[in-house]
Amino acid sequence: MASLKALILFLIGVTGSQAGICQDVFKNPNVTGPFFKVSEPQGIEVYFPKRDVKQEMFGIKIYKNQDLRRKNISCDLCVNTTNVEDGCFKIKSTTLAVKTGDVLKYVMLGKLSESPTILVSNAQSTEFTDYVIPANCNCRESSGGYCSKASSKITDYRPLFVFHESTGFAVYLPKAMSTAVAGMQALKNANFRRGDKQTFDLDIESFAERKGCFVYEATAPMLRFGLGDHLNFIVTGKKTGGEKIRTDPRKVFVHDYFIPVGCTCPSEPLKTVKAKPINLI
Known part of the structure; x- marks a missing residue:
């Protein structure tokens, strides 16, 4: 073999x-x-x-x-x-x-x-886990629908990403009882450097809360993604007891298309x- x-x-x-x-x-x-x-x-x-x-x-x-x-x-x-x-x-x-x-x-x-x-x-x-929706696709999935599909691995702080190719993206993180605030720092197509100050492509101190999820939805063209791109991210925040949350860097790749139910593309x-x-x- x-x-x-x-x-x-x-x-x-x-x-x-x-x-x-x-x-x-x-x-x-x-x-x-x-x-x-x-x-x-x-x-x-x-x-x-x-x-x-x-x-x-x-x-x-x-x-x-x-x-x-x-x-x-x-x-x-x-x-x-x-x-x-x-x-x-x-x-x-x-x-x-x-x-x-x-x-x-x-x-x-x-x-x-x-x-x-x-x-x-x-x-x-x-x-x-993550969805990449083609630019020519009209998705009717509600934000609440994505929240219910987000990862249940609360302790891992692994959010679900939804990329609308070239037009915006969203992040959904299930809200644990022990978590008071959740945010994110992220770099597009780049790695975090130790000991050096970096300008993040995304630096959100606090996500909004909606239907049991911490939610961030970006529709502005300031940070667009296409096939082959990746996002290197760290989940930040605070627990209800005041302890800080800061995960190790992780990457999500805009690679595989996962088109959700309710998403219709032109034939x-x-x-x-x-x-x-x-x-x-």
Whole structure:
């Protein structure tokens, strides 16, 4: 069985002409995983860049909310394709349902034209917690709806982010009884520096409270996000006993699309991608 190192060779080859999603998502050469576009509650698209002219096949085995250490696991979606659109291998399925909080563990497969060997990556995972809403999508989800879907991991201070691509974003953090005030400091596409004073792209001392959540909604064009961007953030605030809250820096990537229920996008003509089942290796 080939290693992840062998599969990564695909990612450092000659970059071809890419457009649309491929151009935006994979503009960072360090992005080695696929791009997922999920429509809640049903349907998923998977994109992977063809950066090596010798790569003739891309495949993926997806396991939803499963422990890969257990025996007799079953693949929720196992497909591969040789079709390339706009510089990406693309797979589309309407059989896999994904909802808030689901974790997709996956293994990527690939094949070079010069070899019959199927290259297999190590297992990776992605959690569908944050929403990225395409710019051409009109979402009717209320703020209260997002608040109810926010992470329940209060002690981790892990908020739910909703990015309206190019137009604004929102942050929802469930309100714990022990938390009096919650805020945030954040940097766009940058890291926090130790010991140095920095100008934050976002410095909110106190979020508003609404329907059981601390909420911050930004609609001004001062801080816009697109595919491939990320936000490095620290949750701040105070507990009811007066203790300060300041988490370690964390990152949220505007990478995978997670389109919520009630979000309607204009219909676009899509090319049919032939995907065939593959046997587990």
